[in-house]
Amino acid sequence: MLDVQGLHKVYEGSGRRTEAVRDLTFSVAAGELVCLVGPSGCGKTTLLKCVGGLLAPTAGEVRLAGRPVDGPPPGMAFVFQEYGRSLFPWMRVGQNVELPLKQKRLSRQRRRALVADALESVGLADAAGAYPWQLSGGMQQRVAIARALAYEPEVLLMDEPFAAVDAQTRAELEDLVRRLWRERGITILFVTHDIDEAVYLGERVLVLSASPTVVREQLKVDLPDQRDQLHTRVNPRFAELRTRVYEQVQAAKRGR
Amino acid sequence: MGVPPARRTSGMWGKALLRLVFALALPAVLVALWWAASAGSTNVYWPPLRTVFGVFPDVWTGERLRGDVLPSVLRLAAGYTAAAVAGVALGTVIGSWRRVRALCEPVLEFLRAVPPPVLVPVIMLFAGIGDTMKIAVIASGCVWPVLLNTVEGVRAVDPVLAETARSYGITGVARLRDVVLRSASPQIFAGLRQALSIGIILMVISEMFAAGNGLGFTIVQFQRGFAIPDMWTGILLLGLLGFLLSVLFGLAERRVLGWYHGLRASGRRSP
Numbered sequence: 281m282l283d284v285q286g287l288h289k290v291y292e293g294s295g296r297r298t299e300a301v302r303d304l305t306f307s308v309a310a311g312e313l314v315c316l317v318g319p320s321g322c323g324k325t326t327l328l329k330c331v332g333g334l335l336a337p338t339a340g341e342v343r344l345a346g347r348p349v350d351g352p353p354p355g356m357a358f359v360f361q362e363y364g365r366s367l368f369p370w371m372r373v374g375q376n377v378e379l380p381l382k383q384k385r386l387s388r389q390r391r392r393a394l395v396a397d398a399l400e401s402v403g404l405a406d407a408a409g410a411y412p413w414q415l416s417g418g419m420q421q422r423v424a425i426a427r428a429l430a431y432e433p434e435v436l437l438m439d440e441p442f443a444a445v446d447a448q449t450r451a452e453l454e455d456l457v458r459r460l461w462r463e464r465g466i467t468i469l470f471v472t473h474d475i476d477e478a479v480y481l482g483e484r485v486l487v488l489s490a491s492p493t494v495v496r497e498q499l500k501v502d503l504p505d506q507r508d509q510l511h512t513r514v515n516p517r518f519a520e521l522r523t524r525v526y527e528q529v530q531a532a533k534r535g536r
Numbered sequence: 537m538g539v540p541p542a543r544r545t546s547g548m549w550g551k552a553l554l555r556l557v558f559a560l561a562l563p564a565v566l567v568a569l570w571w572a573a574s575a576g577s578t579n580v581y582w583p584p585l586r587t588v589f590g591v592f593p594d595v596w597t598g599e600r601l602r603g604d605v606l607p608s609v610l611r612l613a614a615g616y617t618a619a620a621v622a623g624v625a626l627g628t629v630i631g632s633w634r635r636v637r638a639l640c641e642p643v644l645e646f647l648r649a650v651p652p653p654v655l656v657p658v659i660m661l662f663a664g665i666g667d668t669m670k671i672a673v674i675a676s677g678c679v680w681p682v683l684l685n686t687v688e689g690v691r692a693v694d695p696v697l698a699e700t701a702r703s704y705g706i707t708g709v710a711r712l713r714d715v716v717l718r719s720a721s722p723q724i725f726a727g728l729r730q731a732l733s734i735g736i737i738l739m740v741i742s743e744m745f746a747a748g749n750g751l752g753f754t755i756v757q758f759q760r761g762f763a764i765p766d767m768w769t770g771i772l773l774l775g776l777l778g779f780l781l782s783v784l785f786g787l788a789e790r791r792v793l794g795w796y797h798g799l800r801a802s803g804r805r806s807p
Binding site: 332357368380382427 | 694696697699700702703704705706707710714715718719721795796798799802803
């Protein structure tokens with residue numbers, strides 16, 4: 281579904297040349313949930329923006345369903361970390377979810393159905409008339425997820441979406457993502473710096489090196505499909521995988 | 537759900553009444569002071585307020601409202617609207633492109649620094665002394681605050697919002713209408729408010745220079761004819777007009793910027 285080949289990104293500005301991403305190659309199969317984890321400041325956001333067509337890579341290529349990505353493709357939806365700044369404060373929740381659909385030239389009836397369905401599945405069916413800033417942080421991020429769902433993307437890109445919410449809300453949102461992924465069979469690329477989150481959510485975890493970024497290791501998460509906060513996190517296999525990823529991230533931080 | 541319930545209606549009327557009392561208290565005191573201080577005045581230029589109030593209905597008859605107030609208001613409306621449209625349009629263009637901004641900014645700062653009344657004689661040379669001149673004067677003074685505030689507002693669009701819009705393919709007209717202008721609207725309204733007071737001043741001044749009707753013209757006529765109480769009624773009427781326009785503006789702003797005030801209030805509750 282998503283192929284990243286030899287992705288390389290260098291920022292050039294005022295005589296300084298910063299190599300953010302050195303050489304990344306990986307792919308995400310249709311319907312897969314892949315987590316990217318790496319030390320802080322390892323170019324995760326740069327990478328995701330390149331994948332999403334928001335940044336042009338210096339070299340290499342990103343392909344979505346075989347087509348090269350050279351701008352934000354209609355088959356991708358983004359969920360940003362800063363939910364407070366990624367929802368339009370002058371629009372009500374329903375309008376926020378609907379706006380991208382208008383660009384897709386869907387009929388009003390179809391748009392309404394998609395909006396209602398998306399809000400329903402994130403548990404905000406009765407918040408359509410509220411403004412985003414009237415909602416809690418966790419609910420705002422649910423709105424952002426609903427907006428992405430309604431867009432019916434082939435691939436959903438999530439950039440540390442739960443980094444700014446409290447631990448309990450985060451656990452709820454993680455379960456929400458798992459449930460939506462299972463129910464809808466969407467392909468998700470999930471970037472995080474939280475090792476537990478990566479293992480808990482992913483079918484596969486890619487550990488990234490420190491910047492300039494390469495893929496250090498790929499790990500298949502062979503936990504049962506049905507996961508929950510209570511049992512999965514005390515599963516011995518979860519602990520093993522977590523330890524493995526933790527070691528890798530620590531090693532990445534030390535630059536080895 | 538965390539959606540706050542609608543404000544309770546009980547006590548709302550009480551609050552509204554209290555607000556009204558607060559709003560009217562100081563004007564009432566000032567009028568009373570003026571009334572008392574001028575009551576025994578024999579100074580021709582400073583007539584008792586009672587006299588001013590007395591002649592008010594005689595001066596501002598329906599005919600005069602139609603013949604002098606209406607043309608003034610129409611000129612103001614035309615000039616102000618032209619300035620608002622031009623200011624927002626140019627401001628959006630200048631604010632959107634860094635290069636254009638670098639090119640235009642020094643000139644804009646210079647033009648803004650020129651006091652608009654100075655332009656009246658100049659514009660008279662080009663536009664004559666008719667309505668066109670007055671509208672041009674009003675527009676040329678009002679355009680700057682709108683333009684400069686729009687530039688600032690358009691520049692300040694949150695990068696995360698801009699990126700969100702881009703990732704969802706919101707481009708072109710939709711981006712302008714639903715993202716850029718909405719995001720800049722608080723600043724645009726700040727500019728429009730400044731422009732409104734400038735517009736009223738220029739409306740009067742342009743009519744004082746050369747006109748056959750209008751509020752400014754009438755006030756000068758009264759003054760030249762030593763109809764001093766009549767002149768004072770004109771000044772009062774101008775004040776009332778300005779007040780009324782400001783109230784109307786406030787209502788429009790509340791409607792368009794409701795989201796902004798709510799957002800700011802929610803930010804204060806939980807920073």
